Amino acid sequence: MKLLLLPCVLLLAACSSAPVQPWERGNLARPDMAWDTDPLHSAMRDHVNVSKEGSSGGLNTGGGGCGCY
Amino acid sequence: MTKTKKCNPLAALTTAALALPAISHLAHADTAPVKTELGYRYSQYQEDDIDDNKILIGSPQRYEVDNHAFRLVTPLNAQLGLTVDGSYETMSGASAYGVAADAQGEPKMIMTGASIDDKRTDVSASVRHYREAGSVAFALGYSGENDYTAFNGSIEAEQQSADRLTTYSGGIGYSSDELEPEQTPGINRPTSEDKSALNAFIALTQVMNAGWQLQGGLFTGMHDGFLADAYKARDIRPDQRQLFGVMARSRNFMPSLKAALHTDYRYYNDDWGIQSHTLEFAWHQSLTQQLRLVPLLRYYSQSQADFYVDSDSINNSGYQSSDYRMSPFGAITYGLGIVYEEAAYRLVANVERYDSDGDMALESVDQENPALVNYNLMSVGVDYRF
Numbered sequence: 001m002k003l004l005l006l007p008c009v010l011l012l013a014a015c016s017s018a019p020v021q022p023w024e025r026g027n028l029a030r031p032d033m034a035w036d037t038d039p040l041h042s043a044m045r046d047h048v049n050v051s052k053e054g055s056s057g058g059l060n061t062g063g064g065g066c067g068c069y
Numbered sequence: 070m071t072k073t074k075k076c077n078p079l080a081a082l083t084t085a086a087l088a089l090p091a092i093s094h095l096a097h098a099d100t101a102p103v104k105t106e107l108g109y110r111y112s113q114y115q116e117d118d119i120d121d122n123k124i125l126i127g128s129p130q131r132y133e134v135d136n137h138a139f140r141l142v143t144p145l146n147a148q149l150g151l152t153v154d155g156s157y158e159t160m161s162g163a164s165a166y167g168v169a170a171d172a173q174g175e176p177k178m179i180m181t182g183a184s185i186d187d188k189r190t191d192v193s194a195s196v197r198h199y200r201e202a203g204s205v206a207f208a209l210g211y212s213g214e215n216d217y218t219a220f221n222g223s224i225e226a227e228q229q230s231a232d233r234l235t236t237y238s239g240g241i242g243y244s245s246d247e248l249e250p251e252q253t254p255g256i257n258r259p260t261s262e263d264k265s266a267l268n269a270f271i272a273l274t275q276v277m278n279a280g281w282q283l284q285g286g287l288f289t290g291m292h293d294g295f296l297a298d299a300y301k302a303r304d305i306r307p308d309q310r311q312l313f314g315v316m317a318r319s320r321n322f323m324p325s326l327k328a329a330l331h332t333d334y335r336y337y338n339d340d341w342g343i344q345s346h347t348l349e350f351a352w353h354q355s356l357t358q359q360l361r362l363v364p365l366l367r368y369y370s371q372s373q374a375d376f377y378v379d380s381d382s383i384n385n386s387g388y389q390s391s392d393y394r395m396s397p398f399g400a401i402t403y404g405l406g407i408v409y410e411e412a413a414y415r416l417v418a419n420v421e422r423y424d425s426d427g428d429m430a431l432e433s434v435d436q437e438n439p440a441l442v443n444y445n446l447m448s449v450g451v452d453y454r455f
Contacts, residue, residue, distance in 0.1 A: 020234060024279040027322045031410060032329040032353035032361060035284065035318065038406075040110040040138045041419055041448055043154070048114060052423075052442050054371050054394045055337035055345040057314050059286045061208075061223035061242025062268045 101199040102150045108140040110417075110450035116162070116442055119178060123439040125169055127180025131442070132162040138450075145196070152195045160187045165440045167302030168380045168391035176380040176391070178439050179302065189214045193221075203228040208242075219246040236274040238286075243267050250299040264294025272316075280322040288314045297390070303381045304390045312339040329353040342375035343395070346431065349402075363406035365421075370399040370431040379436045396438035399429025415452040421445070 020028075027033065036042050050056045116131035136158040145151050167179045193210030205226045212219040223242030229235065244266045250258045272286030292310040319332040331351040338344050351365040374395040376388035404421035423444050427437030 019232070020276050020279050022233070025276070027280045027324065028276060028282060028320075030322060030329065032355065032363075033282070033320045033322050035320065037331075037353070037363075037408075038417060038419075040108050040140050040154075040450060041112075041406075041417065043156070044110065044112045044114075044136055044138060044448060045421070045446070048423075048444070048446060049369075052394065052425075052444075053345070053369060053400070054343045054374065054396075055312070055314075055339070055347075057268065057270075057288045057290055057312055057337060058335060059238075059270045059272045059284070059288060059316050059318075061225060061240040061270065062221075062244065062266065062290070 101148060101197075102142050102144045104454045105141070105143040106452055106454045108138075108142075108450065108452040110136075110138045110448050112136040112138065112446065112448035114444060114446050116444045119180070119440070123178055125171060125177035125179055127166070127178070128163040129180070130163050132160060132164070132185075134158055134160050148199050150197045150199065152197070154191075154193045156189075156191045158189050160189065161185055164300060165393070166300070168439065170380040170382075176436065176439055181300075187215050189217075202231075202233070206240075216249050216251050217246065219244055221245070234276040237272075238274065239269070239271040241267070241269040246294075248295060248299060258299050259295070262295035262299065264292065264296060266290060266292045280324065282320050284316075284318040286316050288316065298392055301390070301392060303383075303385070304392060305388050306376065306390055307341065307388055310339055310341055312337065314338065327355040337371075341395075342373065343371055345369065345371035359410050361408050361410075363404075363408065363419075365402070365404040365406070367402035367404075368399070368429075369402075370429065371397065372430075372432060373397040379438075391438070393438040393440040393442070396427075396441075397430050397432065397434045398425050398427050398438065398441055399431065400425035401429060413454055417451070418449045420447050 031037060056062070112135075114132070114134040114136065116133070118129040118131060121129060136156055138156040139154070141151070141153040143151050162185055163181045164185060165178055166181050168176045169179055171177050189212065191210070191212045193208055195206050195208035197204050197206035203226065206224065208223045208225075210221045212221075221242060221244035223240055225238065225240030227236055227238040246264050246266070248262045248264070249260065252258060252260070268288065268290040270286055270288035272284055274282060274284040276282045290312045292312075294308060296308060296310055297304040297306040314335060314337040316333070316335045318334075320329060321332075322329045329352075331349075331353065333347070333349045335347040336345075337347070347367070347369045349365065349367040351363055353361055353363050355361045374390065376390055377395040378385055378389045378391050381389075381391050400423060402421055402423045404419060406417065406419040409416040423442070423446070425441040425443060427434035427441070
C-alpha cells in the first residue's frame with residue numbers, strides 16, 4: 001500500500017509547480033528528457049514484458065497481437 | 070550570500086533553439102513533425118534453458134526471437150503528422166505444455182519438443198491532427214501469426230493549458246483477435262476462438278520547473294472471450310477480465326551532472342486476483358554533446374491469480390492454470406544503453422538481463438513455479454532524419 005502513495009504524492013506535488021517561461025524550457029526539450037526516448041526499443045521491451053508477466057497496461061491504448069513467446 | 074542570476078533572453082533563446090532537434094523525440098502532441106524520420110531496430114531475445122532438474126519431460130530449450138522493427142514519422146502538412154510502425158519477427162524453441170508433480174510432490178515442467186517455428190508481422194499507422202495547444206490521433210493496426218490474427222484501432226487526444234505547463238490527455242483503444250491453434254495429433258485443442266480488448270487511459274502532465282516534469286494517470290481495460298492458453302494441457306480461465314491501474318512518471322534533468330533521471334511506477338490490479346508493482350529507474354548520463362550512457366534498473370512483483378494451481382491434475386475442478394504468468398513471482402531487469410546522436414542521425418544499442426524468482430516477490434511464495442523465465446534482450450538500431 002505504501003507504494004500506492006507514490007503516485008498520489010507526485011500528483012499532489014504537481015499542484016505546486018513554479019512558473020516556467022518558454023525560453024526556460026530548453027532542458028525539458030532535450031532528447032534524454034522525453035517520456036519515451038526510444039519508442040522502437042520500448043515497443044519490443046513492452047511486448048516481451050506483456051508476454052512474460054501477468055499484468056499489462058499503461059498510459060496508452062495498447063495494440064493487438066498475441067505476443068505468445 | 071545569495072547571488073541573483075540575471076536572465077539573458079538571447080542566451081536563453083539560443084539554448085532553446087539548440088534543443089529544437091530534440092523536439093521530434095517528444096511523444097507530445099503539441100508540435101507537428103517538421104522533418105521525416107526513419108528508424109530501424111534489430112532485437113534478439115533469448116531465454117535461458119530450463120534447469121534439467123525442473124523438467125519431467127521434453128526439451129530444456131526455450132524461446133528465441135529475432136525482431137526487425139521499422140518506424141516512419143513524417144509531416145503530411147502543417148497540421149497533420151503520420152507515424153507508421155512495422156515489425157517482423159521469427160520465433161523458435163520450446164514452450165511449457167504443463168506442470169506435473171513428481172514422485173516427491175515437487176512441480177516439474179512438461180515441455181514441448183523444440184519444434185516451435187513461427188513468424189509474426191505487425192503493422193500500424195497513426196495520423197495525428199495538430200491544432201492550437203492540442204492534438205487528436207487516430208491509429209489502426211494489424212498483427213498476424215500462423216495461428217493468430219488481430220486488428221486494433223484507437224483514438225487519443227491531448228490538450229494543454231493556457232500557460233502550456235499542464236497537459237491533459239486520454240485515449241481509448243479496441244482490439245479484436247482471432248486464434249486458430251495449430252493441431253497436434255493426440256492433443257485436444259480448440260480449432261477457432263476469439264477475444265477482444267477495450268483499453269482506456271487518462272493522464273495529467275505537469276511541468277514542475279525548468280528541469281522537471283511529472284505525469285500521473287489511470288488506466289483500465291476489459292478483456293472478453295477466450296483468454297486461456299490453448300497450448301497448455303489444462304488451462305481453464307474466466308472469459309472476462311477487468312483490469313485497473315495507476316501510473317506515475319518523472320523526468321528530472323540535473324544540469325550540474327549533465328544527466329536525466331527517469332522514474333516510472335505502475336500499480337496494476339485485476340479481477341483475476343493479480344496485483345503487481347513495477348518500479349523502473351533509468352539514468353541518462355551525457356558524456357559528450359553526442360554521446361550518452363543509459364543504465365536502467367527495473368523491479369517487478371506480482372501476486373498470483375485466484376485460480377492458479379501449482380501443478381495440473383485431473384482432480385482440479387473449475388478455473389485453473391499452472392501458467393507461470395499466473396503465479397506469484399518477482400523480477401529484476403538490469404540494462405545498459407548507449408546513444409550517439411547527431412542532428413541528422415542517431416545510433417543506439419541496448420543490452421538487458423531479466424531474472425525472475427519466487428523469492429524476489431514482495432510477498433512470500435511457498436511454491437515457486439518451475440517455468441519462471443530468465444532472458445537476455447539485445448538491440449541495435451539507427452534513426453535518420455531528413
